Amino acid sequence: MKDWGYSILKGRQIDFENNDFSIAEYITKHEPSFRWCIGCGSCTATCSAARLTDFNPRKLKLLIQRGEIKGLADEIAKCMLCGKCQLVCPRGINTRNVIQNIKRALNTCHAL
Amino acid sequence: MHFNLFVVPFTAGMLILVILLTVRYIKWLSDLEAGNRNEIGGNLFTIKTLYAIREVFMESLLHRKVFKTNPLLGYMHMSLAFGWFLLIVVGKLETFFYTGKFANEFYYPVFFRFFEPTPHKSSLLLAFNALMDFVLLVVLSGIVIAILRRFRPRIAGMKKITKHSPGDRLALIALWLIFPLRLLSESATAGYSGNGSFMTQSVGNFMALFLPVHQLAIVFWWMYSISLGLFMVSIPFSRYMHIPTEILLIFLRNWGIKTKDHFSGFSEIEIQSCSRCGICIDTCQMNSQGKNSTTQMVYFLRDYRYNQLRPDLTDNCLLCGRCNEACPVGIDLTQHRLLQRKKKEFELPSGFKYLPVNQSVEKTDVIYFAGCMSHLSPVISRSMEKIFKTAKISYLFLDKNGSVCCGRPLKISGQFEAAQKLVASNRQQIIASGAKILVTSCPICYKSFKEDYHLNIRVLHHSEYLLELMLQKKLALHPSGKKVVYHDPCELGRGSDIYIQPRMLLSHFMELETIDQEKENALCCGGSLGNLSINPEERNAIQMATAGYLNSVDPEIIATSCPMCKKSIAQFSATPVKDIAELVVANLEALSESQKSLKHHKVGQTIEI
Ligand code: SF4
Ligand code: SF4
Ligand code: SF4
Numbered sequence: 001m002k003d004w005g006y007s008i009l010k011g012r013q014i015d016f017e018n019n020d021f022s023i024a025e026y027i028t029k030h031e032p033s034f035r036w037c038i039g040c041g042s043c044t045a046t047c048s049a050a051r052l053t054d055f056n057p058r059k060l061k062l063l064i065q066r067g068e069i070k071g072l073a074d075e076i077a078k079c080m081l082c083g084k085c086q087l088v089c090p091r092g093i094n095t096r097n098v099i100q101n102i103k104r105a106l107n108t109c110h111a112l
Numbered sequence: 113m114h115f116n117l118f119v120v121p122f123t124a125g126m127l128i129l130v131i132l133l134t135v136r137y138i139k140w141l142s143d144l145e146a147g148n149r150n151e152i153g154g155n156l157f158t159i160k161t162l163y164a165i166r167e168v169f170m171e172s173l174l175h176r177k178v179f180k181t182n183p184l185l186g187y188m189h190m191s192l193a194f195g196w197f198l199l200i201v202v203g204k205l206e207t208f209f210y211t212g213k214f215a216n217e218f219y220y221p222v223f224f225r226f227f228e229p230t231p232h233k234s235s236l237l238l239a240f241n242a243l244m245d246f247v248l249l250v251v252l253s254g255i256v257i258a259i260l261r262r263f264r265p266r267i268a269g270m271k272k273i274t275k276h277s278p279g280d281r282l283a284l285i286a287l288w289l290i291f292p293l294r295l296l297s298e299s300a301t302a303g304y305s306g307n308g309s310f311m312t313q314s315v316g317n318f319m320a321l322f323l324p325v326h327q328l329a330i331v332f333w334w335m336y337s338i339s340l341g342l343f344m345v346s347i348p349f350s351r352y353m354h355i356p357t358e359i360l361l362i363f364l365r366n367w368g369i370k371t372k373d374h375f376s377g378f379s380e381i382e383i384q385s386c387s388r389c390g391i392c393i394d395t396c397q398m399n400s401q402g403k404n405s406t407t408q409m410v411y412f413l414r415d416y417r418y419n420q421l422r423p424d425l426t427d428n429c430l431l432c433g434r435c436n437e438a439c440p441v442g443i444d445l446t447q448h449r450l451l452q453r454k455k456k457e458f459e460l461p462s463g464f465k466y467l468p469v470n471q472s473v474e475k476t477d478v479i480y481f482a483g484c485m486s487h488l489s490p491v492i493s494r495s496m497e498k499i500f501k502t503a504k505i506s507y508l509f510l511d512k513n514g515s516v517c518c519g520r521p522l523k524i525s526g527q528f529e530a531a532q533k534l535v536a537s538n539r540q541q542i543i544a545s546g547a548k549i550l551v552t553s554c555p556i557c558y559k560s561f562k563e564d565y566h567l568n569i570r571v572l573h574h575s576e577y578l579l580e581l582m583l584q585k586k587l588a589l590h591p592s593g594k595k596v597v598y599h600d601p602c603e604l605g606r607g608s609d610i611y612i613q614p615r616m617l618l619s620h621f622m623e624l625e626t627i628d629q630e631k632e633n634a635l636c637c638g639g640s641l642g643n644l645s646i647n648p649e650e651r652n653a654i655q656m657a658t659a660g661y662l663n664s665v666d667p668e669i670i671a672t673s674c675p676m677c678k679k680s681i682a683q684f685s686a687t688p689v690k691d692i693a694e695l696v697v698a699n700l701e702a703l704s705e706s707q708k709s710l711k712h713h714k715v716g717q718t719i720e721i
């Protein structure tokens with residue numbers, strides 16, 4: 001294996017001991033299209049908030065799916081809900097409702 | 113003293129009704145917003161009160177707006193409401209002429225024919241008798257339509273009618289029974305005493321042929337009184353609460369009261385005024401194209417009224433406002449859905465520390481704000497820039513490098529506080545520029561600027577602005593003869609009452625087609641940011657249907673003035689969909705092209721677009 005030059009970075013593994021999938025489950029339940037995301041990044045590329053600050057909706061979706069939700073509340077608070085991402089998403093995901101449900105999930109599952 | 117034990121159910125029902133209504137009205141009126149009472153005081157003794165009286169007559173009694181929706185449906189509502197009203201008024205007059213005094217037991221007119229079995233002699237009273245029969249006949253015809261319509265909605269022009277709750281059904285049956293029972297009791301009495309008129313006497317005579325009318329009469333009067341009493345008691349607990357409440361609503365509305373950003377006693381009165389007529393069901397595209405027949409305002413208001421509102425009912429609505437236009441009671445329906453969202457989502461987190469604060473802005477007279485959505489269709493903002501140049505107007509393109517959202521998308525998702533932060537940021541920049549005119553290409557921004565920004569400058573949507581420029585002869589547009597149909601964006605049309613300006617502009621250089629569902633009745637493109645939770649298939653179905661509808665008049669171009677509408681319709685339209693600004697630029701450019709070629713070839717040619 002070593003000869004291939006691949007190694008596995010421990011830090012990038014999904015750690016089921018610590019990761020929290022409750023937010024991902026909540027969103028999938030209330031907005032099933034969340035599952036369709038292919039992480040293409042179109043949403044981030046067009047995002048109104050991303051132009052002004054370090055905000056990355058694609059990354060957030062990915063992290064939520066991995067159960068890594070540290071600092072999520074502060075991040076998602078940056079979204080202006082303008083809807084540009086929804087218009088460009090090639091998978092037709094209801095991105096605004098995903099975001100609304102991330103916020104709701106934070107309020108209901110976690111008092112972060 | 114006229115008395116029989118059977119008057120008790122009616123009298124008791126009436127008493128209970130009056131007590132309950134008084135208690136509720138006092139509560140609602142005391143819950144009005146702080147400034148409202150002054151407003152009422154200021155308007156009480158003005159012409160507005162007369163307008164209100166006229167409106168009560170036209171809408172609560174004659175149901176003029178329902179007539180407009182469908183004549184048979186209007187007749188049904190009118191015969192019941194106005195007919196019943198006449199029975200009360202004419203009945204009262206009849207007893208007045210009969211007894212010569214105005215004050216009688218208040219149930220006396222209701223059971224008049226029982227208490228006065230002796231046939232009338234005077235021609236006046238005979239005429240009254242006939243009139244009462246005639247009105248009863250009209251009311252009965254309304255009941256017949258109402259019953260038939262329960263089984264076949266289409267006869268009164270509706271595809272779907274309201275599905276009622278058990279309480280409503282009970283009240284409905286009581287209501288349906290009242291008038292047939294009145295006919296039976298009066299006829300039975302006429303059958304033995306001869307005091308009926310053309311209808312009751314004929315029915316009575318017929319009954320007397322094979323029935324013991326004398327004994328039966330008292331049974332029918334009892335049943336009549338019970339059904340009346342039952343109905344009275346059911347009013348405060350059923351949809352029929354709308355009958356007394358709508359009258360109150362009309363007065364308050366005429367005195368200038370509205371549901372604003374808070375739920376008030378007036379909002380409660382609005383909600384209670386819904387008659388559950390169901391007219392808002394067919395008009396809603398969530399139903400006609402989205403196949404969702406549970407989210408319409410009739411159900412939203414009902415469940416809200418009884419505290420049984422499901423969260424999805426609050427979310428799943430385009431806020432397109434088509435129901436507002438259709439509602440014969442004139443309730444500000446979308447505002448209620450919005451307030452409910454506000455109540456629900458108030459505490460969602462938001463944080464916009466990254467927004468520019470106190471940014472210095474270049475001084476200018478005219479600000480152009482494209483809006484987030486226009487950045488997804490940049491041909492619109494590019495067109496606007498060309499137009500500014502052509503018209504030689506110095507302007508500042510405030511969001512050239514991307515917008516801070518106007519805030520309305522957050523607001524319509526219930527997050528009022530969060531929206532306010534975005535408003536503050538944009539507002540500071542607009543004011544700092546010293547501009548006198550703010551032009552935007554996005555109807556969502558437009559509505560937000562007009563309603564939430566409290567700017568002391570002119571706010572114009574680009575369709576208004578372009579018309580102005582053209583009228584001031586700053587843009588020379590030339591007829592192209594192309595056939596165009598215009599799609600009204602919800603936020604611009606129903607939301608902001610801009611219907612005429614884009615049409616005036618377009619018809620100046622194109623052949624503007626009319627289409628049935630336009631202006632107030634225009635379809636929603638389906639793209640609306642108002643609906644958070646609509647599923648993608650339903651959204652597509654609405655977009656496709658609207659695109660298909662606009663294509664049905666075979667236009668060469670579909671014009672609109674909203675980047676969102678443009679994108680939604682274009683997905684499913686074979687005909688090109690263009691923003692009004694693009695069309696203006698194309699016309700200007702075609703003209704300069706043809707002028708150039710004229711110079712070279714000296715031949716006339718028709719101008720494209
Ligand atoms: S644009 Fe859609 S599919 Fe692509 S990353 Fe964003 S949400 Fe996922
Ligand atoms: S809705 Fe939020 S995530 Fe999507 S583009 Fe707008 S600011 Fe970005
Ligand atoms: S909201 Fe208006 S249109 Fe709809 S059922 Fe109520 S009264 Fe009728």
Ligand code: SF4
Pocket residue numbers: 395396397398407408409428429430431432433434435436446
């Ligand atoms: S606003 Fe539009 S989508 Fe919502 S209930 Fe009314 S008609 Fe239906």
